[in-house]
Amino acid sequence: MTQQGVRWTADQVLALAPDAASRKAGSKLGAAGPWSEAGSSDEGTVWGLCKGSGSKPYQTVVDIADTAGPAYKCSCPSRKFPCKHALGLLLLWAGEDDAVPAGQAPDWAEQWLAGRRKRTEEKRAAEASGSPAAADPEAARRRAERRAERITAGAGELEQRLTDLLRTGLASAEQAGYGVWEETAARMVDAQAPGLAARARELGAIPSSGPGWPVRLLEECALLHLLDRAWLRRERLPDGLAATVRSRIGLPGSAEGPPVRDSWLVLAQYDTADAKLTTRRIWLHGTASDRTSLLLSYGAAGRAPELALPVGLALEAEVSAYPGAGQLRAALGEQFAPPGPTTARPRGVTTAQAAVRYGEALRDDPWLDAVPVTLDRVVPTPDGDSWQLADAETESALPLTPTARSRPGLWRLVALSGGAPVKVFGELGHRGFTPLTAWPEAAGEPVSLC
Numbered sequence: 001m002t003q004q005g006v007r008w009t010a011d012q013v014l015a016l017a018p019d020a021a022s023r024k025a026g027s028k029l030g031a032a033g034p035w036s037e038a039g040s041s042d043e044g045t046v047w048g049l050c051k052g053s054g055s056k057p058y059q060t061v062v063d064i065a066d067t068a069g070p071a072y073k074c075s076c077p078s079r080k081f082p083c084k085h086a087l088g089l090l091l092l093w094a095g096e097d098d099a100v101p102a103g104q105a106p107d108w109a110e111q112w113l114a115g116r117r118k119r120t121e122e123k124r125a126a127e128a129s130g131s132p133a134a135a136d137p138e139a140a141r142r143r144a145e146r147r148a149e150r151i152t153a154g155a156g157e158l159e160q161r162l163t164d165l166l167r168t169g170l171a172s173a174e175q176a177g178y179g180v181w182e183e184t185a186a187r188m189v190d191a192q193a194p195g196l197a198a199r200a201r202e203l204g205a206i207p208s209s210g211p212g213w214p215v216r217l218l219e220e221c222a223l224l225h226l227l228d229r230a231w232l233r234r235e236r237l238p239d240g241l242a243a244t245v246r247s248r249i250g251l252p253g254s255a256e257g258p259p260v261r262d263s264w265l266v267l268a269q270y271d272t273a274d275a276k277l278t279t280r281r282i283w284l285h286g287t288a289s290d291r292t293s294l295l296l297s298y299g300a301a302g303r304a305p306e307l308a309l310p311v312g313l314a315l316e317a318e319v320s321a322y323p324g325a326g327q328l329r330a331a332l333g334e335q336f337a338p339p340g341p342t343t344a345r346p347r348g349v350t351t352a353q354a355a356v357r358y359g360e361a362l363r364d365d366p367w368l369d370a371v372p373v374t375l376d377r378v379v380p381t382p383d384g385d386s387w388q389l390a391d392a393e394t395e396s397a398l399p400l401t402p403t404a405r406s407r408p409g410l411w412r413l414v415a416l417s418g419g420a421p422v423k424v425f426g427e428l429g430h431r432g433f434t435p436l437t438a439w440p441e442a443a444g445e446p447v448s449l450c
Contacts, residue, residue: 029088154191257321326364348376409449
């Protein structure tokens with residue numbers, strides 16, 4: 001099927017937005033008013049001119065057929081990818097058929113596409129010719145040993161910090177403030193243990209997180225202590241758990257698992273950001289293998305990661321797993337076709353079965369925040385001041401996380417359900433369930449809740 005015949009839904013387009021502001025601005029540009037000379041090709045290219053504040057319209061082009069997800073080019077000064085003009089163009093294309101007619105791409109769009117094709121061919125040629133000679137393995141081993149020594153020293157220092165906290169009492173954490181933990185995190189960065197640094201920063205924020213913070217602080221201290229001890233005794237651990245510990249500490253790894261070729265359904269995509277980095281999480285479900293995999297993509301602060309896959313579409317591709325017990329992270333390998341429509345849905349479980357699945361996952365990875373779960377036939381139901389997803393057939397339910405209750409996606413879920421059962425994919429952790437995507441019980445397109 002040519003890309004000209006594949007029409008996305010508005011939800012699938014808006015799921016590509018890097019943030020809520022871009023989603024709102026792009027929605028305003030999804031009508032024909034500001035656009036001129038819009039067109040599309042059978043090869044999967046969409047282009048158009050969008051009227052802006054200046055005298056010249058912005059030149060916007062999107063390559064939908066790119067196997068790594070849509071690629072964008074716009075002459076506007078925005079640093080967001082996709083920008084609001086690219087989102088608006090895709091919304092226009094996803095609407096009425098005659099809004100973006102088939103045609104021949106203008107020269108400015110063809111030049112960008114030709115450049116992309118050339119770079120892709122050069123990359124494939126470089127990969128086919130083989131990589132440069134491997135670095136000196138002995139030098140690499142010495143570097144790994146030196147880093148391990150620094151991490152061990154950092155873990156010992158962190159253990160002393162935790163010991164001091166428990167000796168003086170948890171109340172001292174509130175009096176000491178955030179600065180002490182920020183200093184501890186900086187020492188972990190020096191020790192080349194970014195995973196320990198991140199958890200130390202999280203400890204510093206707990207005393208100001210509201211009622212019940214001492215319990216939460218003690219829980220997190222226990223998990224951090226467990227990670228410290230696991231690192232110091234990593235040689236005695238099973239290989240899978242040792243790999244998980246290295247990952248949690250922050251050591252880099254590579255996708256060593258055998259490639260699994262499948263039709264991968266894009267379950268959900270969402271971003272989290274801090275002052276330095278934007279992290280994009282994309283959940284995939286193998287329709288034949290019944291495997292769930294997580295793709296991670298990164299962008300510098302203020303810039304969205306390049307990899308973007310529309311929710312609800314499926315791509316024929318190979319995926320390779322990273323090492324570690326219970327780890328679902330994977331790397332996207334060769335892609336054999338761009339994302340396209342599918343009627344596939346993931347197999348669901350009850351809320352009780354989902355809770356059991358989370359408990360089993362903690363056995364392999366005690367530091368796991370959440371596990372991906374698809375719930376079958378659940379109804380969003382008020383629970384006092386909160387919300388829960390209740391099984392339509394039983395009396396069991398899962399509470400929604402505070403994050404989920406504050407998102408507009410909750411009301412999209414309630415509207416989709418209308419009191420009837422729905423299928424919901426999301427992440428289940430100790431704070432509850434965060435819904436990310438939902439499907440009506442009857443046939444219908446998925447609704448992104450991110």
